[in-house]
Amino acid sequence: MSLLKQLAGQSAIYGISSILGKTINFLLVPLYTGYLDKEALGAFTMIYALIAFLNVIFTFGMETAYFRFSTGKGLDPKHVYQNAQSLVTVVALSLGTFIYLFADPIANGLNYPGQAHLFRWVAFILTIDAILAIPFARLRMEGRALTFALVKLSNILLNVGFNVLFIVVFYHIYRDELLPFLRPLISGWYRPDWGVDYILLANLLANFLVIPILWFLLGKWKFELKKSILLPMWHYAIPLLFMGLAGVTNEVFSRGLFEYALPEGFYAGLSKREAGGIFGANFKLAIFMNLIIQAFKYAAEPFFFQQSGNKNTPELFAKVMHWFIIFCSFLMVLVAVNLDLIGNLFFRAEGYEIGLSMVPLLLMGYLFLGIYYNLSIWFKITDKTHYSFYITAIGAVITVVVILTLVPALGFIGGAFSTLACYLAMSIICYYTGQRHFPVPYKTEKGLLYLFVAFVLSYGGFFLDSGNAFINFFAHNSLVLVYGILIFLMEKKELYSLLRSFLKK
Template identity: 30%
Template sequence: MLEKLAKQTAVYGISTIAVRFLSYLLTPYYTRIFGQETYGIVTYVYALIPLALTLLTMGMESSYFRFSGKADAAGGDVAAAKRRLFATTWGITSLAAALFFGAVLLFRNGISQWMGPDYVAHPEYVVWVGAIILFDVWSCIPFSRLREQGRALTFVGLKALSVVLNVVLAVAFGAAGLFSTDFGVGWVLVANLAASVVTWGAVLCTVDRTLPRIDRALLAAVFAYSLPLLIGGLAGTANEFIDRLMIYSLAPVNAGAQLGVYGAITKIAVVMMLFYQMYRLAAEPFFLSNFRKSDFVQMNAAALKYYVMVSMVIFLGIALFRDLFALIVGRDFREGIFILPVVLGANVLTGVWLNLSFWYKREERTWLAIVVTGAGLAAIVAFGGWLIPRWGYYGAAWARLGSETVMVAVSWWLNRRFFPTPYAWPRIGEFVAVALAAFFAAEWFTVLAGNKIAGYAFNILVFAGYVAYLVHRERIDLGAMLRAVLKRGER
């Protein structure tokens, strides 16, 4: 069964990497045409959008996966049950998004005053952001349906359509000189909105003529499952992006510029987040299916070990060569590259507690999500309030790492208390410890050698040595893996 998860992860992975690579082309582009403070406006807006998406989707994605699995287990007219589930979850999220957009239109001036002087001067920014959120929410459940059906290529193809259109429009607007007009970074939002509208129109072609229609009895059952996920999701999303908002409010000097640098550097951690995203896209519907408890426990334990192995390889690959990755962003933003290892460490921990969350979603004890993400939110507010006024965006990076550490610790305790799972913690700890030791050894050698070329050569040896260590420690048969891949390619 783990082979199925690996296959789905690979399908999402290869295509997602290609799509996200196109998307992240906007980072080097924007950081070369905008200054630090102007790019800070973009970073601030895109820190708020995920919070609104989490609120308006109301945890219905996980609910859709879980109740689809229950429909399969119940038997009978499974297709009709899934259509009713799809229509209901799509209907309630679409209604919530429409009401939200109406409120944004009515209160755009008040919202812009709350967001700050850059938005008071352009309250229309708020309306464009509200419209992006509207169409993204309308598309959310149809995309979840594609994942539940295992239609990974269709899912990624439509996502690619959105990204390509966004990139093409952004570059076209820049070439036309529109970013230099009074509307300025508003054209970033226009490009995003156009991509969202076209993607929504395209994903409608996959719904098989099903219309959003709310079944109240079904909604009550689904919402009872999803409400804790909504609350926990809000806390989790706030935890993921509140560091940006705290920089804007608490940084001792040049808050807008610091936010711009921080936003650009976090984008460099693209490979780690790509791996996390492709794993989540495959693992969420996989682990919320109706496996026997013994099968679920074994697969979840093994999946976490392999997730950490791959994550630490990615961590070293980026952290050891971060000076090269810094070339992705504009020259004015590279000053913050020293925070990259801390950001990468936080991203690794995000995937760890994602693995530790599947059991309570499967067991329908979703209220525990509130405990985990609530602890993380409290931690980042406490750490951020302490560190950001002292260290600026460097403090924000450490606050994020501290928050993710707290969520892993709480998740570990809850799992140990309510659903003991035989995770290979000693082996996982060993993988992390060896990777960190390799990283610090490389840092020490680079300082001692005082030569970048020698440092890069040593880093290559360290990276190759770590990969060899993992292969030997886990007795991975690379030849068998290669033969399996070639055999599939011949089919």
């Protein structure tokens, strides 16, 4: 119980920063839907899906390799850090330079003619993100969760501040609606027709300003490339690159390529890029599950490695998985049955609500991504990371097939189903292969029951409509209460035990 308490405490700190950060970032949704048109949101959806995909390539699994080789390998963590940081920096600068130099053909190939500057900014964003990845991993490795959280929050606040400045404040100054004496200062360079441009610029500036903060906290690093350290790290990390790509392949194919798979005129009155903007905006509503998954991953990955030598490791992993499913499935029901309220709160323009029905599928998909993160620890601590390649390849094929077959037929639902299908298949495969190589006594039947009931209640609440908003609110949230009672009845002994453990000083 003390180990679970430790993991929960670390997850809470990461979770608070994630929740605050994502909530602050989520507040940009009404700003974007209120100030930008659907075409600009479509461009935002595609380009940020591309960034998510390329981020994985720029860091190529070295964060997890750093965790692994800093513990249990008999190496000096300081030299592991210096070598990992040096290699990631070299690779990031090389790839970033390539994208920068070929920005024009990339822009034309992706149907953004005359906007090569967007992809030059993307090159800078990706390079800075990669260079900061290992320092952030070091904060996690050293258990400096609060420092990690504060730096991440600083980055998010800077990003949001620049977004508000460029998209709202400068816009109203330019139109003589705010601080008119400043209009002459910005009228010569401000572009009112820019949308995604200012989003990227805000991100770039925020990332750049975080570099000196991390260097101050961690000190300078010595450039060092030792073959004896990097070669085994490289062999360990490359399969994880493909596992990481699985986590974003779905993002790219379902969000970034949605507009390319959707037939013209599928949604009346909407271009394909505008429909992609609606799809991307509704994808944001799955953030409530995604932030929990992210917070858990931040805390669990170093925790799992640190506990890998414990003889009770399998039982510990099973307990973590069990309570992870319970917590996340409860969150899924809570969010899904209140989607009408959440949508009305955050969509500041008409037309976005037509995509709400896809969100429960996305919530379940992200839940299975979290399950996969739990399951995948077996091949990380046994150094069998090549299995991640096979699992990723299968997940990617499933994603492509679902996108190509279901988006033309089902539109938003087809795109969202690719998320669920990909992560569900990866979880199933990872579970069965893991049980052969590193058996863990998961409570599989009970977990599947929770997932099934949660999914049924989520869609049941979503489609339950009495015609009265007040009655709907109580009817929908009664389903949350029902699910909570079910959990209590099935887990009351464990709940009492956990409560006593957490109350101990």
